[in-house]
Amino acid sequence: MEINYPAMTDGERVRKLESPAGPIKMVLDTDTFNEIDDQFAVIYALLSPERIELQALYAAPFHNDLSTGPKDGMEKSYEEIIRILKLMDREDVPVYRGSESYLAAPHTPVNSAAAYNLVERAMACDPADPLYVVGIGAITNIASAILIEPRIIERIVVVWLGGHAIDWQDTREFNLEQDLHASRVIFDSGVPLMLIPCMGVASNLRTTLSEVRDYVLPSGAIGAYLYETYKNCKDDHFAYSRVIWDISVIAWLNQSNTVPSRLIPSPRISADCRWSVDSTRHLIRCASYIDRDAVFHDLFTKLKMASN
Template structure:
């Protein structure tokens, strides 16, 4: 693998300045939060230069039996979200791998992998491409295996695993492709890790909040609110994490995601964290400030629906002035909770 100078690695782990060139890797049909993250990025165009979206694989036994099927369902869901935001998918959305990297650590072929390699190679250590990853890391790990030279040209901001002090790290994004995650952590690529239980699990909302601050704001607001409310039939005393907004939030304002630079852990075959203080550094988010993240999103969504040019809040992000569409394509309701986290 390519080696990165320690000083360069530390600099790459700092929060980026100015407008951020980034791509999004997402298993959008897997849950309800990826849709929020896509909209969050599109509404933050002054801060985030979102250049591509990659459909990532996932599977659930009894629901989605093969990762290739999950990737295709996610690809279609990305198109639904973009249609509601009036964003054209051509040259912007790419299908991802159809199999996980797996314990054999084999890089898989896919248009998303090729696009990521090309964009990474057009970047540099001084001006890296930020890879916002909110799924199993198979697309990204495949790119690293196929083109190890890209590790000094990208920063991977990944929602994966649980807190480092957790007794295990059997979280959905990580456990689906443990081999891919091991490739990520062992490669030396700069990683900003946002763990689920113990950290991002604080990023909660409720049905009344969603009904007040999301649902009234255009067709995309109705779509997101419907996804949120369909997650379960019992909304009494119920709240739900919007996990995938957290990596985007770190890019928008790192003060919302408190972090430290620490040694990259060893991910064992038993899916636990192991400590090795000789390992290369990564940035580890240990606390999420839920309120400003959601307020920023709500303000931007409202401003877009009202045709405003700029949102309120510290991000000062220009809202895409795109009319919502009236299309209402829905996937089947999934009640009974989500096993991933």
């Protein structure tokens, strides 16, 4: 079954993809238990009220060594989100369970509380004041919402950490590869999309245990939580650094000048997980670099201020 997506001109799409000019309404879709970086991103968003009004959190599915399948991954992510909100005394932010599976076919959505809540919130928005839908996991919930109600693409901007740089040798990246049907919906639907590639862009966001000890641990209960999360990710931290991928999307919303980007034709994803560029396709915005020092300066400063 083909989906009739609303027609948008590239001019309309590009205007929506300009750097956010002021405080924005945002929902965050996160596979929070999958890695240690989602926790940093959720907290970074909550510590940025001058730029971000976080309206809801959605638990995304994931499947790796930390889960028995997408449903288990989603449930563990839901529980981790609840833990973070309790720690930050922010239980006022609603949390919704997401998809229990990946898309079974190209245009078959997965029904979930998260997908339906996204549709409801998006349809309540004025197209001139869109809802920013930020994804830092498999894009299943967001793609499902678009398939359930295609008209939401006129009322949202998707900001997604997914895939690798366009000139990378492949795009076998965890967020993108888990649900290829959903990933293709995002690139094919015409939804305004700010893409932050992993390798080649977000891969700049490395930090070390000593840096986290010096600049995160002193920040009260939140800092202690993030420090322990980082410390426990590896037995031996000698000469080791780790990428905190997911803060990249929050950085673009907070300080877009730290994440230079360009407009490119929306790429296709081949069967063997490679980018295929077609110059006739609609435009998306794609990050080309990220200023690692500026991003961590902003995050560490906000953690310090929150503990005072």
